Amino acid sequence: MKGAALKLILLGAAFLFARASVADNMIMARVPLRAEIVLEYVKASVEEHGYTVAHLQLCDGGMKDFGYESDFYRVVFFGKVDEVRMVSARYPELVSYLPLKIAVIAEKNETLLTVLNPEALAPFFPDEALQIQLGRWQSDLMSIFQDVRRAVGARIVSNH
Amino acid sequence: MNLIRLLSGGLAIAAFSVLGTANAAPDGRELYIEHCSACHQMEGQSGIGLPLLNAKLADVSDNYLHSTIRLGRPGRVMPAFQRLSDAQVGAIVKFLRQRSETKEIVYSDEPVAGDAAHGQALYAENCVKCHGADGTGEGPGTGVTTSRERTFLVMPASISNTGFLASAPDQMIRRVIHVGRKSSGMPSFDGKLSETDIDDLVAYVRSFEQQERSVAEIDADERPTHVFESPHDFETTVKNVKAALTGANFRIFPDRLLEQGLTDEFSVNTRQVGVRFCNFNVLYGMLKIEPRLGVVLPCRITIMEREGGEVILVVPNLRVISRWFNNDELVGLWDRMEETFTNIIDEATL
Numbered sequence: 404m405k406g407a408a409l410k411l412i413l414l415g416a417a418f419l420f421a422r423a424s425v426a427d428n429m430i431m432a433r434v435p436l437r438a439e440i441v442l443e444y445v446k447a448s449v450e451e452h453g454y455t456v457a458h459l460q461l462c463d464g465g466m467k468d469f470g471y472e473s474d475f476y477r478v479v480f481f482g483k484v485d486e487v488r489m490v491s492a493r494y495p496e497l498v499s500y501l502p503l504k505i506a507v508i509a510e511k512n513e514t515l516l517t518v519l520n521p522e523a524l525a526p527f528f529p530d531e532a533l534q535i536q537l538g539r540w541q542s543d544l545m546s547i548f549q550d551v552r553r554a555v556g557a558r559i560v561s562n563h
Numbered sequence: 564m565n566l567i568r569l570l571s572g573g574l575a576i577a578a579f580s581v582l583g584t585a586n587a588a589p590d591g592r593e594l595y596i597e598h599c600s601a602c603h604q605m606e607g608q609s610g611i612g613l614p615l616l617n618a619k620l621a622d623v624s625d626n627y628l629h630s631t632i633r634l635g636r637p638g639r640v641m642p643a644f645q646r647l648s649d650a651q652v653g654a655i656v657k658f659l660r661q662r663s664e665t666k667e668i669v670y671s672d673e674p675v676a677g678d679a680a681h682g683q684a685l686y687a688e689n690c691v692k693c694h695g696a697d698g699t700g701e702g703p704g705t706g707v708t709t710s711r712e713r714t715f716l717v718m719p720a721s722i723s724n725t726g727f728l729a730s731a732p733d734q735m736i737r738r739v740i741h742v743g744r745k746s747s748g749m750p751s752f753d754g755k756l757s758e759t760d761i762d763d764l765v766a767y768v769r770s771f772e773q774q775e776r777s778v779a780e781i782d783a784d785e786r787p788t789h790v791f792e793s794p795h796d797f798e799t800t801v802k803n804v805k806a807a808l809t810g811a812n813f814r815i816f817p818d819r820l821l822e823q824g825l826t827d828e829f830s831v832n833t834r835q836v837g838v839r840f841c842n843f844n845v846l847y848g849m850l851k852i853e854p855r856l857g858v859v860l861p862c863r864i865t866i867m868e869r870e871g872g873e874v875i876l877v878v879p880n881l882r883v884i885s886r887w888f889n890n891d892e893l894v895g896l897w898d899r900m901e902e903t904f905t906n907i908i909d910e911a912t913l
Contacts, residue, residue: 427642428887429855431601433610457824462857469843473850478857484825491821491835491867496788498821498835498865499879506857510610515601517855523887527787 428523430541432516432548436555438475438509445479445505445516448550452543454481457502475509486536494533500524503540505547516551518544589651591658598644599655607662611640611854617663618746622739625667628656630730638778638891639700639721668738675733675765682767685760689752698723698771699891719747723771737765778891779898787883793866793874793912797834800866800874803911804838811907813840813862821865834868845900853893859884864907876912878904 434441446456460478467473482502490497500519508515521540528534596605599612607615620628632652635643644652660667687696694700700721721727722736740761743751752761793800805815821835839861850856865877881904885897 428889429642429858431855433601433604435605455825458819460857460861462860465841466843466847471843471847473847476850476857478860480824482825484822484830487822487825488832491832495867495869495875495877496786496790498867498877499788499863501821502825504858506855506860508854508857510604513604513610515610515855517601517858519858519887524787 428520430518430520430544430548432552433510434514434516434552434555435512435559436514437512438477438507438514441514441516441551441555442477442479442507444551444554445507445547448547448554449479449481449505451550452547454483454503454543456481460504475507477507479505479507481505490536494528494530497524497528497533503544505544516548518548520544589648589654591654591656591661594647594651594655595658598647602640607659613641614746615659615663616746617665619744620659620663621665622668622744623735624669624732625656625660627670627730627732627735628659629653631726632656634726634729635889636721636724636726638776638889638894639724639726640888640890641726642889643726668735670732670734670738672732673734675737675762675769677759677762677764677766679763679766679770681760682763682765682770685756685764686767689756690764693719693749694722695719697774698768719749722768723774725772725776728769728772733765733769736768737761740764776891778886778894781882781886785880785883787880789878789880789908791876791878791908791912793876795874795912796872797866797868797874800876800911801836801838803913804864804866804876804907807907807910808838808840808864810910811903813842815840816861821867835865836867837863837865839863849893849896852896853888853890855888856893876908878908 434444449456457480460480462476462478463473466476480502481504487498487501490501500521503521504518506515506517508517521537521544525534525537528537602610602612603615604610609615629649629652631641632644632647632655635641637643647655686694698721700719739749740756741751741753743749743753756764795803801818808815816839819837819839820831820833821837822831825831840863841861846856846860859879863879866874867877868874881897881901882894885894888894
């Protein structure tokens with residue numbers, strides 16, 4: 404029993420400091436908590452980073468409506484209106500990738516957070532100002548994932 | 564009281580692991596959490612990535628693991644972690660060894676000499692059912708996702724993959740054919756095939772190195788989106804796009820303005836709209852192939868009226884996006900879907 408508790412606490416503590424994985428085109432993080440709860444942490448962190456949550460896509464709901472079984476699968480759309488306006492005016496090609504979006508995917512009692520790495524777009528747009536913007540988005544997304552993992556880690560530690 | 568002690572102990576260990584000196588040796592567990600756990604889960608149970616079973620780790624060398632992390636599996640989801648240092652990759656391998664309590668099998672680099680032509684006949688008879696005629700693995704699927712159905716618990720290894728072939732020496736392939744892999748359902752051919760037959764099979768598997776990847780490279784000048792000019796006004800363009808989508812069997816969601824939800828309803832630009840659409844049958848099938856698809860959902864054609872009244876349509880280039888997933892099966896499907904999108908735009912802008 405003590406061993407299990409210690410294991411959980413260590414896991415939670417490890418998540419307090421863990422960073423998200425960047426595999427070039429995708430930023431991903433696994434969170435050891437149910438997706439319904441993690442989604443709330445994601446939304447909170449998105450807003451703490453100065454973004455507005457524009458809407459929530461209920462992918463699982465859509466599929467269920469058409470008879471397809473699906474686990475909890477949501478997409479959080481968010482952005483800053485000034486940035487969206489700047490991009491749509493100067494780089495209309497990029498509007499397909501805005502607002503930014505994070506997929507919140509249930510895997511049993513854990514959650515996978517995934518987002519396209521904005522820096523994957525960098526090679527297509529040599530413009531310096533846009534490179535800075537893409538880098539900032541990447542940095543914010545990493546920070547959001549890190550915040551979520553910290554919050555979940557703290558929750559695991561405090562619950563045990 | 565015990566819990567408090569445990570709590571502070573856990574925190575202290577975690578804090579120490581992070582706040583240790585910058586020159587400290589890389590921590591394999593931290594690196595595993597950061598780079599591997601998203602796909603393989605914390606204990607290696609599998610997810611988008613294959614399970615890192617103890618029995619499987621016991622079959623391979625540290626060099627194989629190192630090379631697999633470094634090279635990935637092109638087209639099979641597992642990325643190539645080129646940015647990690649050798650010390651970091653080594654730390655992850657060491658962590659995997661410690662966690663699984665396994666010892667590596669060290670294979671010699673001595674090549675196996677065999678008759679690849681005879682090996683091909685043996686392959687067709689004994690291996691093709693699971694590994695496929697081209698060695699890419701059984702049927703649809705690129706890995707294991709615990710929340711979705713699969714024909715096999717573990718996808719048979721893509722033994723023609725360049726990442727696999729560069730990581731697995733002949734002697735390892737030979738041994739796996741000999742003893743099988745209980746962890747993944749690979750049977751032992753000991754006693755069923757002679758030593759010479761097995762050597763011939765190894766030679767044939769090695770010959771996959773000459774096989775070209777089925778996924779074509781995209782042109783260097785391809786852009787991540789297509790931008791089309793519409794000959795029609797904004798409203799007509801939106802209407803035409805919807806009609807073309809309906810004709811192509813897509814379900815259309817309510818319009819969504821690009822700025823909607825980001826500002827108040829009086830400030831939102833109403834001349835920038837996303838027409839969002841989906842074919843749930845296709846989507847359901849695609850999510851089995853690539854569970855992370857949500858990062859580009861839903862399908863959307865953005866119609867914008869520019870200053871001066873020019874109307875443009877912005878459509879994601881599926882050929883470019885699909886390649887970001889390192890998933891050949893998705894690429895094949897999306898290359899075909901790209902044609903559908905092109906037809907829709909053609910019809911809408913006639």
